[in-house]
Amino acid sequence: MSKGLYYIVKLIINIQKLGKGGTSFPGKFALSRKPDVLANFTLPDNRVFISGTNGKTSTANSLAKLFEQTGRKITHNAEGANMLQGITTTFFQKANSKYQIKSDHLIIEIDELTMPLVFKYVSPKSLIITNLFDDQIDRYGGKWALAKTLSEQLPKDITLYINGDDPTLIWLCQQLKPRKVIYFGLRKTELQKNKIDSSSNQEICPRCQRELHYEKNFYDSIGKFSCDCGFKSHELDYEAKDIDLENGSFNVNEQIYHMPYQQIYLIYNMLAVIAYASENGIKTKQISESLSQKINIAGRFEYLDFNEKQAWLNLVKNPAGLNQSLDFLDRELIKLEDMSANIFIAFNNKPADGLDTSWIKQSNFNLLKKQSVHKIYLAGDLKDEMAKVFSDLNFDKNKIVMIEHVEDIIKTEKQNSYQNYFISNFTMLNEVRNAIVK
Numbered sequence: 037m038s039k040g041l042y043y044i045v046k047l048i049i050n051i052q053k054l055g056k057g058g059t060s061f062p063g064k065f066a067l068s069r070k071p072d073v074l075a076n077f078t079l080p081d082n083r084v085f086i087s088g089t090n091g092k093t094s095t096a097n098s099l100a101k102l103f104e105q106t107g108r109k110i111t112h113n114a115e116g117a118n119m120l121q122g123i124t125t126t127f128f129q130k131a132n133s134k135y136q137i138k139s140d141h142l143i144i145e146i147d148e149l150t151m152p153l154v155f156k157y158v159s160p161k162s163l164i165i166t167n168l169f170d171d172q173i174d175r176y177g178g179k180w181a182l183a184k185t186l187s188e189q190l191p192k193d194i195t196l197y198i199n200g201d202d203p204t205l206i207w208l209c210q211q212l213k214p215r216k217v218i219y220f221g222l223r224k225t226e227l228q229k230n231k232i233d234s235s236s237n238q239e240i241c242p243r244c245q246r247e248l249h250y251e252k253n254f255y256d257s258i259g260k261f262s263c264d265c266g267f268k269s270h271e272l273d274y275e276a277k278d279i280d281l282e283n284g285s286f287n288v289n290e291q292i293y294h295m296p297y298q299q300i301y302l303i304y305n306m307l308a309v310i311a312y313a314s315e316n317g318i319k320t321k322q323i324s325e326s327l328s329q330k331i332n333i334a335g336r337f338e339y340l341d342f343n344e345k346q347a348w349l350n351l352v353k354n355p356a357g358l359n360q361s362l363d364f365l366d367r368e369l370i371k372l373e374d375m376s377a378n379i380f381i382a383f384n385n386k387p388a389d390g391l392d393t394s395w396i397k398q399s400n401f402n403l404l405k406k407q408s409v410h411k412i413y414l415a416g417d418l419k420d421e422m423a424k425v426f427s428d429l430n431f432d433k434n435k436i437v438m439i440e441h442v443e444d445i446i447k448t449e450k451q452n453s454y455q456n457y458f459i460s461n462f463t464m465l466n467e468v469r470n471a472i473v474k
């Protein structure tokens with residue numbers, strides 16, 4: 037154990053506090069001196085890591101908030117520093133000079149591909165995986181490739197909490213064979229995703245390569261599925277029942293939960309929290325109270341003051357996220373009167389966004405073909421490609437407007453009384469959000 041390194045890294049952290057330092061530099065420095073530095077730490081026995089393509093930040097934040105509200109002292113990487121360097125920084129921030137982290141509970145959000153790097157030195161004990169979707173295909177090679185990698189590299193001596201309605205996770209789990217698995221999901225509900233008439237959306241059975249049959253399909257590849265070879269969605273330990281999306285409520289084991297937003301994917305995030313917290317001694321009433329409170333994360337399903345109304349902003353990082361946003365807009369637009377909403381779509385294709393853009397063509401933009409839509413504004417590197425998509429779908433030409441300067445048009449629309457909805461991907465988010473709040 038190196039006390040010298042400890043004090044240097046602490047010094048860097050303290051100097052950074054004075055300025056606006058990034059969350060990864062202290063960890064980066066420590067790892068450059070001692071690549072296995074994570075092995076030095078003594079961590080609380082109660083610990084959980086949270087990963088998955090979508091929902092890991094909000095699930096981790098909800099869990100952290102809940103455990104804090106029960107009076108437990110927690111260590112959590114709240115700034116979303118979920119890669120190796122960021123997690124190392126978090127450990128240094130919370131550790132004493134003997135590299136001990138004396139919290140009651142460790143709750144760490146972790147990037148999917150970072151898991152093997154961290155778990156080489158740290159046993160996660162419990163691991164939540166929310167879902168695996170195609171995301172940053174250039175980095176992962178697709179969700180099945182990612183599932184294969186993880187099935188070979190994750191530790192087996194863990195309690196794994198997974199979405200029992202996600203074929204990729206079910207397969208991963210069957211390959212990995214962890215010590216214990218807790219499944220959460222939904223079954224007996226009338227909810228169905230909007231039909232997407234795209235053949236590219238078919239799910240292929242990972243065992244026999246035939247097409248999976250869906251009895252229920254809630255969003256993306258999530259639902260109740262089966263295959264003739266016997267591969268199917270798993271029995272659930274925590275099942276959301278009596279789902280009322282209009283009023284935003286459901287129950288699990290007779291306890292009612294209220295959703296801060298009416299979104300199907302949110303039910304899954306909440307189920308992950310409910311499952312883990314219940315298995316770790318938190319009373320269901322406390323879980324329910326905590327989960328019904330909104331947590332604000334910039335750009336994630338966020339409502340911001342705009343004109344006399346509130347504008348809605350959502351960060352979209354992959355096809356599943358985009359289709360969820362479109363489903364939400366579908367329901368919103370139906371509620372509105374004629375020609376009363378603007379929709380802003382701001383997509384770049386910088387490396388941080390993922391360079392593969394084929395998924396745009398597979399998304400259900402038809403849901404935006406409604407009377408209540410006044411204009412659809414397109415911004416960012418992909419605006420030409422987006423315009424082509426809308427043209428191919430025979431949208432009214434007069435409604436589609438390509439814009440160069442996001443700020444100017446947002447400023448203009450602030451003077452109008454339309455309801456405004458913003459969808460942005462990663463590298464456009466700051467520009468869009470700043471223009472809204474300005």
Ligand SMILES: [Zn+2]
Nearest residue numbers: 241244263265
């Ligand atoms: Zn099969």
